[in-house]
């Protein structure tokens with residue numbers, strides 16, 4: 347079973363994962379400050395962060411589920427539903443927008459077969475979303491595929507870029 351197939355009812359914070367989390371405690375001022383790394387661990391294990399996962403993180407760190415959910419929904423890197431194997435974020439904020447970012451977003455949706463922003467391709471390979479400024483306003487259009495930051499993306503470059511992600 348791959349880590350993404352971990353059954354939802356199994357606790358993530360046990361064994362090696364719990365030890366990894368606990369090893370971080372001395373580096374943070376208090377337990378609640380571990381929220382972001384704890385959420386990464388959940389997402390790494392399950393592929394996304396369900397309501398059950400929110401509750402598990404809250405209980406582990408002594409926080410409320412509402413607080414954890416607020417953080418999860420604030421950051422676009424946390425997934426609140428299942429996504430494709432490769433998660434693509436494209437900046438369409440105004441500076442990139444006037445340089446063609448929306449055309450790039452449309453090309454990404456078309457080439458991946460996702461059909462729409464936020465949807466996952468039928469083969470489960472990609473999910474594409476629009477995001478606000480990725481902090482590379484001088485190099486439009488920037489996109490983030492998983493952990494890979496790619497600048498100066500144009501419609502013409504989209505097929506070759508996607509071909510790198512199986």
Ligand code: FES
Nearest residue numbers: 442479480482483
């Ligand atoms: S506006 Fe697109 S990276 Fe800043």
